[in-house]
Amino acid sequence: MEHLIPIGLNHYLTISAFLFGFGLFAVMTRKNAIVVLMGVELILNAANINFLAFSKFNGGIAGVMFSLFIIVIAAAEAAIALAIVINIFKIFKSVDVSSIDTMKE
């Protein structure tokens, strides 16, 4: 238990690894486009945690800055992705990503 007491870098990395894994799972297996999007957000959050953790324990400001930009870009991504999802829904009457395969050939 003793290495659990001083909270170090590995704790954060572990949390981020789990978030990443769940996000990946959602992206891979979920049919619903919205849930896929949520998975992507999880992945981004995992990355953010990593950035900030390394920044914290290495003392640089760069990670902080990057996480800030990532949040902004995530917001943009979310907006666009959601717009696309709504468009897809309008066209295919469905948000089932596994049934949408017009890109095939």
Added chain:
Amino acid sequence: MHSLIQLSIVVLLLPLLSFVILIFFNRRLPRRGDFLGVGILGTAFAISAYIFWTVIVQTYDPAFKVAWDFTWIDLGKVPGIGPLQIKMGIVIDNLTAIMLAMVTLISLLVHLYSTGYMAGDKNYGRYFAFLGIFTFSMLGIVLSDNLFSIYIFWELVGLSSYLLIGFFFEKDSAADAQKKAFLANRVGDIGMWLGILILYSQFHTFSFDQIYANLAAGKFTMSNAWLTAAGILLFMGCVGKSAQFPLHIWLPDAMEGPTPVSALIHAATMVAAGVYFVARIFVLLTPDALHVIAFIGAFTAFMAATIAITQNDIKRVLAYSTVSQLGYMVLGLGVGAYSAALFHLVTHAFFKACLFLGSGAIIHAMHHEQDMRWMGGLRKHMPWTFATFTLATLALAGLPLTSGFMSKDAILAGAIGFANAEGGGVYYLIPVLGFFSAMLTAFYMGRQIWLVFFGESRTHLKPADNHHSAHHAHGDDHDTHGAHEVHEVSWNMRAPLVILAVLSVFIVYSPNPLDGAEGWFMKMIKTPATVVGPANHNCAVQPVKSAAPLMSEVLPSVAAHGATDSPAEAVSEHGTPKASEHTFADARQAEIAHAAHAAHFPAIYISSIMVVLGISLALVAYVFKIIDPDKTAETIRPLYLFSLNKWYWDEIYEATFIKGSVVLSKMLSWFDTNVIDGIVNGVAFIVKKVAFANNSFDKYVVDGLVNFTAFSVNTTGAVLRKFQTGKVQTYVVMLLVVVFGYFVFYFTRLIY
């Protein structure tokens, strides 16, 4: 600025004003603005008459001269030359004053006459505009003080002549004639232009005065042959404009223009401009050049006279007569009878204008019938015309008591004197041709008078199918000709005839009907001292009292050096010339003048005999019918045809130059499209062929490889396509599989 200069500028610009107003506004003016043309010309003539009065009557000084110029083009500081300006200017001397008055007077008379002759034409206003620009350009030639502006106005009179010859442009013959006139003049002009270039390239100035001063100062650095060439080339301008052989062919065709135009341009003024120009450049003509000029003049006089005797068109006879008379003038200049030639220019202008206007009156009265064979008996119907026409004819033929007698005699005397002075031989050909032409002149004019005015009307004899093609434009009323009564023309056409006829009488020019040299004209117009060749030596012994004041300054300086050339030696062989009442700076001129003076009376005798001979021949043939002209023509048919067809010059030119040009142009055009463009296209073709060869290599070798690649790619793609499901998640999974694979690889590496 001298007041005369100011006045002359006004005179110069007035006809231009007339042109500008009439060309734009003639349709808006009452009577199409003809009164404007006449009025403006009247004003111009009044001012010119004042100038004439001031210069000739009041001043009465042979050396009178005022000049003025301004910078037209400033070329700045030219490397190698220094500051260079092209100047334009005006010079007024006695000759200018006389020409000014003559041109404006005849132009005024022609304007007045045209109000009757051209009445009712659909382009009536435009006609007067064209007359205006012609008068402007002609006055420009007269007033110019430099070669450049003379060349400009030279071409401008060519333009106005072009416009007026083609005034009835619907007629193909008129359109042909105008083109021919312009092109023939252009040929002459390029010679003139080259002559100008020779002089300019030496002195970098166009001004007469400066060129002469430089020449006299011996600054001409090229060989003497170039100077002779310059003279002959400048004379080519005169050959074109004054219709001398070999460019005489345009003038008879130019009679397609309205008859008053023929009177003004193609008889009195423009064609005389050539002679005027040669007189202006007289001082720089070398003896060699003068010989060429004399021979061309003599030959032209003779040739045109022989053609004139067989022509049937009333205007063509007069046209060839004009060519012949111009030949006389050129001959006169060539032999050094400078004042005589210019005297003949003036007298000829008046009586020939009178003749043309008279023929215009006849044509007008005959409803555009121009063929003399179908005239006759007009004496009773048109007494005024008859009287004036006859008087002018006598002047042309050179009968005593007329102006023509005095001037022609002076020229012929000069020719004899020239031949004597040059040492005879071939030079006697010139006076002989001159005298023979005088006889022919008397003959054909007698023939014309008789055919037109005497006998009975032959209008009805005209065969219906013998219509002159040119007459079609004037309607098809030929059949009704006989029904028309021939009337005398109205006053505005009669008055010019009378004035011109009066000016053909001797008393206007000289109190002595036998000797023009006693008149004011010959006294005012003196032979100027030459600035070339023999002038450079001998002259030191002569008292210098030349008309050109510049000579007195430059001659002493050049008297020291002198190159001898053959004409000068020829002169000196004949002994030192005596000083006559003329004083010449140049021995050669003095010699000729002296000989001419001596030949004065022989010339009178010979020419009188010739004239009488000519007239009596005409009487014999046409009045007394002792010789039937038609039968004679049959017996000497080749000669007759030769003359009737104008020595076949038109055909010769047509066959050589015109056909040649057209064929050459066709050839070059063919060359252009087939050879040059062919080369270009050939290069393109070869490049294309190379490209094709390259292409087949490409197709089978390079393309083979490419196709194989494409095939393999295709196959691979077909396999790999299976993996492309179009589903996003599949791709993510594949991505992850790869990442997972990497992890596996990474860890296995860690383990081992």
Added chain:
Amino acid sequence: MLSLIVFLPIIAGLVILAVPSSQKQIIRIVSLLAALAQGVLAVLIWRAYDPSLPGITAGPGGSPLGSFQFVEKLPWISLKLGGLGSLNIEYFLGVDGISVTMVILTALISAIGVLSSWTIQKQVKGYFILYNLLASAMMGCFVALDFFLFYVFWELMLLPMYFLIGIWGGPNREYAAIKFFLYTLFGSVFMLLVMIGLYFSVIDPVTGNHTFSLVAMANQANYIKTAILGPDNVMWRYVAFSVLFVGFAIKVPMFPFHTWLPDAHVEAPTPISVILAGVLLKLGTYGMMRINFPLFPEVFHASMYVIGIFGAINIIYGAFCALAQQDLKKMVAYSSISHMGYVLLGLAAGNSEGMLGALYQMFNHGTITAMLFLLVGVIYDRAHTRQIDKFGGLASYMPVYAAVVTVAWFASLGLPGLSGFISEAFVFVGAFSSETTRYIAMVSVLGIVFGAAYLLWSLQRMFLGKRKPDAAYDLVVGDDGHEHIHFHDWKGKIDLDGRELVMLVPLVIITIFLGIYPMPIIGMLTSSINKLVEVLSPLAMR
């Protein structure tokens, strides 16, 4: 000022880009406004131009920019190329006497071209965008003083021209366009090589770097002695001169390289013909005066005779070919070749009179030939044919047209009192005064006669006489009893209409005015020409 005059049409082109293509009238008006603004600027430049400053080159001592006026100089492209040093290209504009006249001419012809384009109906938007691009490029060529910039404009000109002929041209347009394109491209490729060679041979005295500045290049003191085109490398200098000369001669076009011109003219629409003959041809001779001769004065001196001979061939050969043509436009095209021969002859003379005549001839030929092509366009619009023999007697039925044609034709054949005469006269004066070209001038004078011959002959066949039986029009008797002319499918006015008069009358006035009083143009040229002659004279060479 110069940037504005150069880029105004491009700005107009951008504006047009934003206008929907259905708004044809707006597009035309925008173009016209741009052209008029350009004209106003040209007039301002003309008024503000100081004719006493010669330009041409920066002489020893003076300002490094030379006495050019309205100079705009900015660093444009600056690349470090490692071992090769750095590439310095400047945005360098300025005018001297040679270019300022051409600027005025270009503005004038562009404006008239826009008016003449009014009748274009096919893809108006695209047409005017390309047209404005062309106008900008032409203007740019005349004011660029950096060789690279000049080259950019030169090439920029090619592209719109290709499309304008290739899309809006006559039936054989693709062939003509590709021929034009290949010919000029062929010339400019070599120009590029020479340009690079020159770049590495010339040092800007101020910065010490290599430079593309034509001002620096025109001063022989700035050359590196041993560089590829340095004064020691005589052979390469001759090669470079010849290659550059050919590049410009194609544009002129000079005798063996001229065959693109008749094809291009015959196929091009009227306004493009006007631009082509009025401005583009001048670029060839302008390039010679600005680049070819001052940069290689000693080679120019050695080749004066050859250039003169080619000029004479152009004059006479062009005149003969024109004489043989049946197509009126082709005849005018060949007359252009003939007239550009005078320019070459004047340049070959190498003295002030000849050069002055050449440059003045460039200006006058621009205005006169524009007039000729416009007039050809007028009759082609009406009759849909240009065969000379398909007309006859037009003077009776179209008096105003005939009058303008007469003025234009006579101006073209060099009648005194009209501007063409003075320039031709000066060309001959110069060529004859120079001993090198004296005999060439004597032969070339024949061109005057043949020029008159083909022009008068065509004038006669088309306008004088009566209607020919197979003419391209009918005669009908109108209500007033007079005969009137009737063209098939032509609804407009028979004689010149208002728009055509607006185009032609200014040109007529300019032609007459400059024929009587040429100093407004010549006054601007003299100091530059004299300086150029000085630069070219053997005395000025080392």
Added chain:
Amino acid sequence: MSNLTYTVIFYLFAAITVFSAAFVVFSRNVIYSAFSLLFTFFGVAALYVYLSADFIAVTQVVVYVGGILVLLLFGVMFTKSIMNTDLKSDVLHIVPGTLIVAGIIGALLYTFYTTHGWMPSETQLHGSVVERIGFETMSHYVLPFEMVSILLLAALIGAAFLARFDKPDNKKS
């Protein structure tokens, strides 16, 4: 705050984060997923506070919770048949998916715990970094900052463009 409390609170938030994230993924109802995502985001924000990035934490709350999550909820509600969609994908089934994810997580954790020397520097961030972020944004990172703002603008316009209704008759939701 004592060290132990500190640690406990950390573990609390870590658990909230991880478990709510798991619920997001494994829930069968989209609405539930969305709401549990809320907790994930809050947890992550709290972790940020622990990492001395208070500003980022606030941003996380504002942007993710206030923006993205609301957006997602709107998306859920706009697409009304979304509730009916079976969440399971047929591309990859749960079991192999779980296996792959477990493998990747395991591999990551293995890497984390076996790698040493993550920290070359001994200095750590302490206290608030808001001021430094301000300075850095306006000096060193000004270009990315501006670019991001442009990107955001473009994304907003793009999103609005994509999501707009083309035709009135296409108005389904």
